[in-house]
Amino acid sequence: NAGVTQTPKFQVLKTGQSMTLQCAQDMNHEYMSWYRQDPGMGLRLIHYSVGAGITDQGEVPNGYNVSRSTTEDFPLRLLSAAPSQTSVYFCASSYLAQSYEQYFGPGTRLTVT
Amino acid sequence: SQQGEEDPQALSIQEGENATMNCSYKTSINNLQWYRQNSGRGLVHLILIRSNEREKHSGRLRVTLDTSKKSSSLLITASRAADTASYFCATAMAGGTSYGKLTFGQGTILTVHP
Numbered sequence: 696n697a698g699v700t701q702t703p704k705f706q707v708l709k710t711g712q713s714m715t716l717q718c719a720q721d722m723n724h725e726y727m728s729w730y731r732q733d734p735g736m737g738l739r740l741i742h743y744s745v746g747a748g749i750t751d752q753g754e755v756p757n758g759y760n761v762s763r764s765t766t767e768d769f770p771l772r773l774l775s776a777a778p779s780q781t782s783v784y785f786c787a788s789s790y791l792a793q794s795y796e797q798y799f800g801p802g803t804r805l806t807v808t
Numbered sequence: 809s810q811q812g813e814e815d816p817q818a819l820s821i822q823e824g825e826n827a828t829m830n831c832s833y834k835t836s837i838n839n840l841q842w843y844r845q846n847s848g849r850g851l852v853h854l855i856l857i858r859s860n861e862r863e864k865h866s867g868r869l870r871v872t873l874d875t876s877k878k879s880s881s882l883l884i885t886a887s888r889a890a891d892t893a894s895y896f897c898a899t900a901m902a903g904g905t906s907y908g909k910l911t912f913g914q915g916t917i918l919t920v921h922p
Contacts (some may be wrong), residue, residue: 699850728909730912735914736914737896737912737913737914737915738851738896738898738912739912740909740910740911743909753909754911785850785851787851796841796853796856797841797851797853797898797910798853799843799850799851799852800850801849801850802848802849802850
């Protein structure tokens with residue numbers, strides 16, 4: 696199994712540009728989520744999904760959009776990039792029940808200038 | 809807002825020593841998990857302890873949970889240079905609609921000197 700994969704690994708955007716961060720998992724996990732990690736802030740939940748066609752907001756959803764058309768894929772869209780969105784983005788997946796560990800992708804380092 | 813607060817923020821020890829990290833949280837939980845993050849990498853799950861458990865072991869790791877104090881500790885025994893990483897606690901809140909949502913602490917940076 697490849698686990699959780701994310702592309703790209705690095706990205707530089709100009710303010711106002713849009714882009715999509717890709718996330719895929721091959722473990723048939725129902726639950727997928729996106730976090731951002733900033734220095735001294737730990738990980739903060741952006742959006743999550745409990746299955747295909749079902750998404751919901753996390754702690755810091757503004758400026759981001761998600762969709763889940765398949766079990767495997769959960770892309771994160773930045774609608775109009777801002778310098779405040781400079782961060783490292785992690786995708787994670789798990790089985791739906793609360794008592795399961797989450798598997799993380801390797802992350803995407805995004806810089807918005 | 810951050811559910812978990814970790815202490816200390818940074819810990820520096822010599823190889824062979826034990827490392828203890830603490831995590832406090834605010835609301836009722838279903839379980840608490842510990843993750844490790846090596847520099848520039850994603851998080852890796854270490855251990856999960858449920859709210860009805862008090863202690864759990866996995867290899868050189870020992871986790872305790874005190875729900876009355878809303879706190880947990882992670883002990884790494886006989887540390888190695890390869891244990892150098894950031895360690896995060898994460899809580900899954902109690903309640904049927906929480907699903908797999910985790911709230912992470914800010915992490916403890918552990919440095920183990922050879």
